Amino acid sequence: xxxxxxxxxxxxxxxxxxxxxxxxxxxxxxxxxxxxxxxxxxxxxxxxxxxxxxxxxxxxxxxxxxxxxxxxxxxxxxxxxxxxxxxxxxxxxxxxxxxxxxxxxxxxxxxxxxxxxxxxxxxxxxxxxxxxxxxxxxxxxxxxxxxxxxxxxxxxxxxxxxxxxxxxxxxxxxxxxxxxxxxxxxxxxxxxxxxxxxxxxxxxxxxxxxxxxxxxxxxxxxxxxx
Numbered sequence: 026x027x028x029x030x031x032x033x034x035x036x037x038x039x040x041x042x043x044x045x046x047x048x049x050x051x052x053x054x055x056x057x058x059x060x061x062x063x064x065x066x067x068x069x070x071x072x073x074x075x076x077x078x079x080x081x082x083x084x085x086x087x088x089x090x091x092x093x094x095x096x097x098x099x100x101x102x103x104x105x106x107x108x109x110x111x112x113x114x115x116x117x118x119x120x121x122x123x124x125x126x127x128x129x130x131x132x133x134x135x136x137x138x139x140x141x142x143x144x145x146x147x148x149x150x151x152x153x154x155x156x157x158x159x160x161x162x163x164x165x166x167x168x169x170x171x172x173x174x175x176x177x178x179x180x181x182x183x184x185x186x187x188x189x190x191x192x193x194x195x196x197x198x199x200x201x202x203x204x205x206x207x208x209x210x211x212x213x214x215x216x217x218x219x220x221x222x223x224x225x226x227x228x229x230x231x232x233x234x235x236x237x238x239x240x241x242x243x244x245x246x247x248x249x250x251x
Contacts, residue, residue: 026140027069028052032060032076032102037125041074045130045136048200058082062090068139070097072136075119077103077206084118092118100132130203137204139178141190158235159189173231183234184217188238188248197245221246 028045032038033056038125045052055061058079065073077084088099089101098120115122120139123132160169168175175184183205187196196204197218206216225238238251 026050026072027076028072028136029061029070030054030066030074031079031084032056033072033078034076037076037102039133040127044133048133048137050136056080058084058087061087065091065095065097067101069165071142072098072130074100074102074136077101077218087189088117088119096204099161100135100139101134114199117186119223135206158237161186161189171232172233175227175231177227180220181227184220185224188246191249192248195241195245195247199244217246 028050030038030041030045030052032054038054039055042052042054053064056062056079058081061073061075062071075084075087079087084101084103087099091097091099096118099118100123101119101120102123104125104126112174121135123135158171162168162171167183168177168182168189175181175185184201185203187204203215221238221240225236228235228237239247239249242246
């Protein structure tokens with residue numbers, strides 16, 4: 026998926042572009058609002074990370090012009106954290122708002138969450154194999170396994186939802202930490218193993234003969250597509 030980063034500070038845009046690419050996204054950067062609008066006309070993007078303070082025009086003006094012809098998701102970046110600024114940005118149609126300084130991992134997590142919420146399901150999506158034993162209630166933030174609603178902690182839910190979003194994909198412990206634990210700087214990768222263990226216990230309590238979480242030694246975890 027293609028992300029456009031609009032920020033005139035190379036240290037910020039380059040770091041964010043690297044974090045996005047490391048998570049599997051394609052990204053490109055520009056420094057001016059007018060250039061961003063031109064790129065968005067020429068090439069379709071899946072999301073825009075937009076700085077409010079640009080040299081040629083404000084990010085608010087860019088978003089206002091963009092909303093006249095596109096509903097592409099927008100995340101604002103700003104050095105200001107005033108509530109008024111946040112309200113203005115959201116009223117213009119932004120999907121999220123991040124104040125500087127920020128963690129690149131947090132922005133990537135927000136990008137992923139917005140795309141999951143806004144990206145329409147395509148025919149290709151519906152044809153991907155998915156574990157039939159699971160049902161996900163996105164609105165109620167709950168997951169059923171073989172028809173039984175699981176009693177999950179916050180992190181167990183987020184971890185299982187991550188695996189369910191991409192059945193068959195192997196997620197490393199680092200990728201899981203960065204996706205599920207927003208403040209993972211002080212957490213240990215062993216935390217992932219512990220939560221996988223408790224998740225497996227709850228799944229086996231429902232169906233002892235089914236173990237859908239696959240361990241890939243030295244690599245990470247995936248969800249079986251059976």
